[in-house]
Amino acid sequence: MLLKRLNRLHIKQKLILIITASTLSGLLLMIVGLTTYQQTAYRDQMQREIRILAEVISDRSNAAILFGDTELLTENLTSMRLHQAIILACIYDEHGEVIASSAPRYRPATCPKHTAANGFYDNALHWTQPIVVDGEVMGRLYVKSHLQLLQEEYNRYLFIGLSITALAVLGSFIVALFVQRLISSPILNLAHTAKAIANNEGDNIRASKTTDDEIGEMVDAFNLMLDVIQSRERELKEHQDNLEKTVDERTRKLKIANQELEAFSYSVSHDLKAPLRALDGFSQAIIEDYGDQLDPLGQNYLNRIRSASQRMEKLIESMLYLSRIGRQNINIKEVNISHISYKVLSLLHEGDPNRDIHTEVEPDIIVDADQALIEIVLNNLIGNAWKYTLKTEKPEIEIRKEQDYFYVRDNGAGFDMTYANKLFGAFQRLHKDQEFEGTGIGLATVARIVHRHGGEIWATAEPDKGATFYVRLPKQ
Amino acid sequence: MLTWFSLAPAIGQAADPTKVKAAFLYNFVKFIHWPQTNETSNEFKLCIYGEPALFELMQKIPAKSIRGQALLILDIQQPTLLQQCQLVYMRTQNYTATQFILDNLSAHPILTVSDVDTFAKSGGMIEFKQKEQKLRFEINNSAAELAGLRISSKLLELALEVY
Known part of the structure; x- marks a missing residue:
């Protein structure tokens, strides 16, 4: 007390x-x-x-x-x-x-x-x-x-x-009144200086040394400490400035590169599409106008030219699409994955009404995402599952939620996990066109969308047993 | 046993006057200095002349030394024999008898005590006096000094009269 x-x-x-x-x-x-x-x-x-x-x-x-x-x-x-x-x-x-x-x-x-x-x-x-x-x-x-x-x-x-x-x-009280200043005033002075510095009153403030005793040493140490702190601050600021310069430089270069890429994509879409349409159009004209003069082999060749050029057009379009996703604004709100999945599956059924496939969707899987982009993700993932179970005897697709992610699972062709790192790259295909047709852009697009949401995507699979694609989107 | 003599009768003094006298005689010795002589023997002779009752009483003092000497109480009948004593208490019938004895002892260091009236004035050394029911004494210090005796001032202080 x-x-x-x-x-x-x-x-x-x-x-x-x-x-x-x-x-x-x-x-x-x-x-x-x-x-x-x-x-x-x-x-x-x-x-x-x-x-x-x-x-x-x-x-x-x-x-x-x-x-x-x-x-x-x-x-x-x-x-x-x-x-x-x-x-x-x-x-x-x-x-x-x-x-x-x-x-x-x-x-x-x-x-x-x-x-x-x-x-x-x-x-x-x-x-x-x-x-x-x-x-x-x-x-x-x-x-x-x-x-x-x-x-x-x-x-x-x-x-x-x-x-x-x-x-x-x-008497000693009176003496003490005077003598205490010898000790207390340098300490108070030091405290005032420290306060002034804390209040940002200036960089050049230093405590003044009035005595040669321990308090004087303390003042010296204090001033030295200030010097060190200030020089470190300066260094830090210099580093920061340099860093900003570097970032600005890189950003500028990146912008140029992006512009070049866009220009390239634009020319691809317009300049490459026109000759393809010509190819396709004239092949069709030959079949329609001179089809009777050609033997079946010739007609077959022409048809193959046509389908190849159509496929190339599709490739070009999806490539353009992929590049557009990168620039598109995203508008995040609560989205019901289950509803989108029903819609995608019913469209797939309409396209192939005779197909006997077992599908299961967990109701009310809710995530924070851009509605249009997440539809593209599900179109691709469920579309893949539909596609790769074509040769499976009892095909199954399920869409479920677990913890903070949801997944799309099938029991189709699957793939070798050795190549899992190539899965989400553009134009990377783990199956031959003859087995399952595709552009090699789908999963790249999906990955790009998920990343733009700040989320992650990964997959597990085994050949001929099926594949599961997992998507985790952050809560906003 | 000595206390019988020393204090009680002296203070009380209501008791037997003979007892008081005996105590006084005994106590005087303590305050008087005798000269050193060649003949000084190891005995201190306290002689009583003419008062057998006092002698009887004093004889009852147990054998005791005084001033480093053996105390001897003697009953002397012949005045001529008194010269051997250091202290003589005498009770005489008349002035002539007193003077005779005093003359006889005058050349010797012998303390003379008596209760004869005017004893001190007429050459004796200590004279007992009754005063207010108490035994007191007068001292003739000149006579004592002549005899070579030195009486303590304490004793002189107690005397009714000092000559």
Whole structure:
């Protein structure tokens, strides 16, 4: 509790407190020591005085006690009053009977029945001195002294001691007021500097060093730290600037490359399509106009020319499509995968009504995606599944959701996982055209769409057992 | 046993006056200094002349030394024999008898004590006096000094009169 409160004090107050408190404790200790010493010394002296006096008086009284001269004894005792501390003096005979006593000086007091033990007690000094004649004890002298002087002396010492302490504490407080600045002001200065830097008041702010002690060292270290931090900041900024320049450069180059690619695609779509249409159109004209002059082999060749040119046109179109996806804006909202899947499957059934295929779609698979693009993805994936199960005996397709992804599974031709890395590249085909026709663009398009959503696509398969394509789209 | 003599009768003094006298005689010795002489023997002779009752009483003191000497209580009948003593207590019938004895002892360091009236004034050393029911004494210090005896100031202090 007290420690907490002390911790909350300002450093100034702490320093003043330390200086003042140590002065105070030192002086208090001195007072205790001095008064203790004084009391002991005073008691010793008092005891000595009283003892000597008692010895003298008892010697002076030995004849009187022998010859029964109580007047002289009383006279002797009365003379002891000259010592101001003595309040009572008594003489006892050898049987312990009181035979003389001093008249009480300060207050009425009668001699104790038996001579008391020597020492300080009952707020008085008690002293008993045997009265000896020729080595024989003939009686006793008892003296009782009050300790008023002792008390007075004690009070005086205490008063002087406390006065000195009060003055010294006041003095040390005043000195501490000035001296604490030596320590606290450089620290406060340092703290202010640190605050100014934290508040971003300028890079060139430095703490000023005013002392050559540990605080001075701290100021130096602090300034050095500032230098290091600032130089690191500069370096970091330089690196960042360089990086931005590099990025800008690359972006610019990339844009040029993209423009070139677009120009290329445009020329492909327009310039390559026209000769193909000519090829196809004229082949058709030959079949229609001169078909009867050609033998079946010739007609077959022409038909093959036509289908090849049509296929090439399709390839070109899907290639253009793929390049367009990269630039198209996407509009993401909640999309029901299950509904799209039903639609795709029903279209496929319409195209091949006689096909006996088992399909299963988990209801209400919801993802965040662009409606048009996700339709392309499902068209491709389900279309592939439909296509690659053509030669399967009991074909099955299922679309399900699991954790944060959905998948399209079939039990068709599958593929060798060794080539899985080629799966999503454009114009990469794992099957021959003769087996399953295709452009080799489909999965590339799918992958591109999924990536544009920030999602991922992967597949597992086994030849002749089927393939599963997984799609994970991030939650928006 | 000594206490019988020393203090009780001295303080009380209501008791037997003879006892008090005996105690005084005994205690005087403690406050008086005898000169050292060649003949000093190992005995201290306390002689009583003319008061057999006192002698009887003092004889009851158990054998005891005083001032480092053996205490001897003697009942002396012949004044001429008193010279051997260190302390002489005398009870004489008249002034002439007193003077005779004192003359006899004058050359010797012998303390003379008596309760004869004007004993101290007329050359004796210590004279017992009754005062207010108490036994007191007068001292003729000049006579004692002449005899070579030194009486302690403490004793002189207690005397009613010192000559």
